[in-house]
Amino acid sequence: MQRAYLASSRALSVLLVLVGSAMVVSALARGGGVLALGVVIGTLFAALGVARLWLMHAAGSGDGE
DSSP: OOHHHHHHHHHHHHHHHHHHHHHHHHHHHHHHHHHOHHHHHHHHHHHHHHHHHHHHHHHHHHOOO
């Protein structure tokens, strides 16, 4: 059960990164600037996915740090 939870959590994190990146690329391709809504929201989605992956890795390393 724990392995399934970790796998689904990792898959969701990767999906967040991919969707966020696609939003940024799409917004920029349509002529949006750096502060366009798609760029800002996409960057936040990607950052959330990366943060989730980083926290999962940090929690699973067991270094005690």
